[in-house]
Amino acid sequence: MRHSRKIVSALAASALVLAACSSDDDSGGSTDSVESASSDTDAAGTEAQPDDSVVATDAPDTSDAPDGSDAPVETDPPVPEVQSIGVGRSSVPVADDYDESGTFTWAYTVPVTSFDPHRGVSGFDQNWLFPVYDRLVYSSPDGGLEPMLATDWRIVDDGLGVEMDIREGVVFQDGTPLDAAAVKANLDRARSDEQSVLLPVLASLADVEVLDEFTVKLVLTGGLGPMLATLADRAGMIISPAAFDSPDLATQPVGTGPYMVEENRLGDRVIYTQFPDYWDPEVQRTEKIEFRVMRDDQTRLNALQANEIDMALVRQNQVGIAEGAGMEILAGNTPTFYNLSFNAEIPPFDDADVRLALQHAMDRALIAEGLFDGLCTAQIQHWPSGSFAYDSAFGSGLDVWDYNPDKAVELLEEAGFPDGFEFTVIVPSITGFQSIAEVLQDQFSEVGVTMNIRVVEGAQVSEEFLVAKSAEASIGSYSPSPDPDGVMTRLLLPDALGNPGHLSSDEVVALATEAANLVDTDERAEVYHELTQALIDLVPHSTPVCMQVRTEAFQPGVSGLDIYASGARDYRGVAVGS
């Protein structure tokens, strides 16, 4: 069965059209549906956003292509500080006595599917690609966009063009020099090659012009903000043009990054070694890096305790054990949240009172505290507390939609359902989501609402809930880009892919559009605070249960770590103790 590239992406796309609410994760035995960033469905330029679903804790990162609305024009946006969670630390400064010839060994849940950033169908590949490929723009831990291969950029043609100065003296790992022509070649390949999964992400990039040896100009049809953020991820990764057509690009990458792939053992581990002529040696603090594949949660914990690895993602229920075994914890908020979504066109979810009743029947605090041991922040706003859009005056909103079964019953009676009703929710076959479903099932039964659970694997959730629109409700997790506009365009606006029932209100649409077009963050914050209130009145079809917290455990000697607001797992500049 000869598969041409086209089919691969097509199949990946259709089988796995992962809009907001689908989930994938990687915990052992769980579904590991892999999203693709490309989508054939041409719904309003939306794209399948790899979801950062989680099994009861923090899952692999997100930010495949953070396409939030146009990022603020200035180059250095305000720095949303990442709130500490009361567990571990959110960043670990570099120790001064680290072992320069050491090896940093990290265990991850999913293997790399391809080292070709333009064609890899998995939304998790970027973690494996970060050490090898530099990006044009660097998304710093606090979410800001800083120079990397592009030393500077200027907005031209009133927002429809960007001129970028390319860093000089940079060499690819195959010795060929980096110049504007190479950048153009990459961007052209990313947006023209039929097998590229980045087509929708770069849809608004019309042309790339080489102004001189180290300057390029990007001609856009709009969406300047998201474009810069996009160039901080896979779309911005620059491959050596000489390696474009090499058959083993998928297993032997050639980038400009600090480390080169020394050995790629399929499904087992990738061993990176220092790239001697790197332009920023200061971040090369270990001789080698080893990323290993360990699907099973218990296996990663065992490896940590047997100190065979330096660092790994751990689940909430493992944090205590890891600390008990002498590990240190890196924890931080992420923009990802668990959500229960309804198809607002299917009665009774078209009735706001019914939706409100269910909000009151849901005990968010108990779930966050009981199920996730506090490592999930119960709130109803759609953006993390670190985001400028977060209305701290409004706070978690647990007082507005408090856990009040009696009120829920009252509302149901008003809505004409004195003895409740029955509906079916589809849930991905991952233990974490099933736990939430089982708890909600129990909580809803208190108010007479019978929620039946149907478990399907990851890809099926979005297929049935968003495409076929046959499912009444779904439970999953949603991870937008740090920019709040991402949530609106892809989840809450009427034509958002994640809104099968197209539920919205004029006020919500107006405020969202206004916020997207503003530039100054404070001004945008004002509008988003109003938008939050408008959403409360609407009682949207999809609301967060709690905001996920990413937790990783590491051996005491490891330093130079950060939790990236974008959700990326970038270990740039990591160091290990002697």
Next chain:
Amino acid sequence: MSDANNATGVSGEAQAEADTPEVVHSPGSSRLQHFVRRYRGEPLAVASTVIFLLLALIAVFAPLLAPYDPNDTDLIAKFTPPLTDGHLLGTDDLGRDAFSRLLYGSRITLVAPFIAVGVGLVLGLPAGLFAGFRGGWVDVVFSRTSDAVMALPGLILAIAFIAARGPGTTNAMIAVGMGFAPRIFRIVRGATLTVRGETYIEASRSSGASTTRLIGSHVFPNILPPLIVQASVLLGFAVLTEAGLSFLGIGVQPPQASWGVLLRRGFDHLQRASWLSWPPGLMIMILTLCFQFIGDGLRDSLGRETRRE
């Protein structure tokens, strides 16, 4: 997990059909008493039968026996250790009573193997009779197909089937049943060939007995003993396969919970609540052992009476 432990050869004529049944001629009723008398002489088998019947009763009356509703979550009281706050076996990660879930879990864990063996019988039995009686190319085709299917480990077959049809207990057990079919086919075919070779078959066939009557009166009684022995052994393997699939998260899907699922959930919290995994693990072993010993007991009491001089 490749399975049955009788010494059926792998393929080709050279196999040592250690358990080709010897034809038993004595009349029905006395044979039953004879079997019961000999079976009672097998302590392990009798004990296993009692335990199995007990488990079956537990499964049937689980709702009455379970102290709590197995789906009642109580997140505050999660991971309570055994014998505290009225929880005999403690509570799981969602605060549900582990003992009640164990009782309810017995339902799937006991039913699933019978589905698998049922499917195995439905596929293997008729094919075995047909191949045994008809012989010729039919026999060759069926035998070679059964050898080919046996080349695939049970779990791989189940997973391939699930990959295509999607997870779930029924799909899993149908796939496992398909893996059992060849083993049942070989036994039935072997027995049919032996019986067909018997002279009295020729005699009754010549006297105009229809094939179905022949099968009913002569073949069936003789393939029953080895078939029952094989079935009980396969039940044991089905329990283990179900546990394996549940461990991989593609067998029994929540909200249903089998012992395999409980064992898996126990693993997920092994270091925090180690007691969670022991009860389901032990019950799986006990059930598998029951089927194994019942199989041994049946084989010894049903099998050929070897006359010692």
Next chain:
Amino acid sequence: MLHYLIRRLLAVIPLLLIVAVMAFGLIYLVPGDPAVAVAGESATPERVEEVRIELGLDGNFIEQFRRWASEVLHGDLGTSLFSDISVWDQIEARLPATMSLVVFGLVMALIVGIPLGVIAGLRQGTWVDRLLTVLATAGIAMPAFWLATLLILFFAVNRHLLPATGYIPFSESPWEWFRHMLLPGLAIGAASAAEVARQTRSGVVSVIGQDYIRTSRAMGLSRRSIAAKHVLKNAGVPIITVVGLQVGRIIGAGLVVEQMFAIPGLGQLTIAAVQSRDIPTIQGVVLVIGSIVLFTNLLVDVSYAYFSPKLRSS
């Protein structure tokens, strides 16, 4: 002898063909029309047909299978749906780990299973026999992944005696390969050793009752040489048969154990493929595993000739 070998070799070909048909047929088990599933619900009919051709699902079943089989014979098992890497490369990269597990499991089965089985067989009816039989039955009844966890907790996590995870290729460091394979080999090998012990016991018991054993005793041969030579060689057929069966059992058990030890074997590849419903990879795995087991069966068949000379000449 050669005649026997050729006959056994030719007997494998139809089996391989049937396994291939089963592997290929998998795509038809996908609910609904595979081409539609691939092209997507909302795809246009032309699109669906285009996909049908691309997937090689056009024409009748025979043609499709012939085309697929010819590609397979040229070493092209198609491409995984979720990575640019071809199915064969994926499988080839994982074979060493799975084969290491098979080797370790078989060695366990041989050096533990056979001696225990012989001892139990020779001392039939004694407490030794009963103890070993119950032990073996328990060994079969214990889920491999439970045993694996206990081994990991005991040897690796609490005592750092042996690695808890990972696979080191033999070529890189034989000693490390051995250390990394010990626990998983033990976890997988236990059930196989139990199975072999049970079968060896029944083989020995049936041989001991034979007349020629009595003749050997009448000729004054020592108990040890009778057991080692005459009993074992004649019990060889059932023993080698059950040992051969272990290969399939071990690969099956590997599905679970590989995941616990993070060993990059065929099991891991299969699980990833089943969860993302990556049919081409599953087809490749089913074909390869089927071939491995059939090849082992062939070796077992051939070894029968060593054990029963009568076969050699037939």
Next chain:
Amino acid sequence: MSDTAAVLQVKDLEVSALTDRGRVTIAAGVNLEIERGQTLALVGESGSGKTVTALAIMGLLPEPSLRREHGRIELHGEALTSMSERELSMLRGDRLSMIFQEPMTSLDPAFTVGQLIGEVLRRHRGLSRSAARAKGIELLERVGIPAASHRINDYPYAFSGGMRQRVMIAMAIACEPEVLIADEPTTALDVTVQAQILELLRSLQDEFDMAVLLVTHDLAVVAESSESVAVMYAGQIVEVASSDDLFTRPLHPYTAGLVRSIPRSDVRQRRLDAIGGRIPAPHEVAVGCHFAQRCDYATEQCATPVEIVVAEPGRRVRCCNWESLDLSESMK
């Protein structure tokens, strides 16, 4: 009983068997003697205990189903019954050998004939592999197997029943034993081959001056090849005599019955006589004379236990009325 010339002596042997009715005696009070170069035939119907006696002599009774309760077995005065299994195994196949009834299953199919014979020679004579092979060929030729130098590499399946029996004999006489026990060696063979085997045994006996215990149920075999005969019935020896006396002047009614039932070509006979009734099962054996219930000459006295007595030098009989019976005329 003079034991100067006796090679093998069995004194007061008793063997019990484990049945579902518990332990039962299946042979008792067995006394036998075989002299060098002589053949003693041990005759009886199946179930009379003759094979059990032979196995007891070799120490091959399969515990726990069959067990020697008591009795002494002496080879040249050495008590085999007090030897350890190791000592016994050194002796078996060297000074005391045995061949069995079923040639088809008595040879290990997985080894060549050369290996089978070689094993015995290497075990008892420590011969090297090549020496054992040469001696093996010689033995095969001696027992009448054609093209021995080629056939030595063949496996048992390539030999006929008769040929296999010859191979077994070759193994048994490899170390020129003092005593050879032959448990119904010809029963499974057809008549023509039977005679050849018996002739072979006879010639080997003369060559090595071997004592032979020939266990059989076929009186025709007895007549041809044995000097003296012991008749067993239901676990007891009921008569011992020279083979000539036995056929002409049987003293025990059972023996007489046996002799009468031989089809005789030299005498026209109406109908063959058969002994009524059947052999009692071990647990049904009477206290007195075991044959009483089937004996035409039974009297009350027969109900009491009867000992075997010396009727004449070299002749013994276990019948209380033997003197008053005149069985010879019925032989005419």
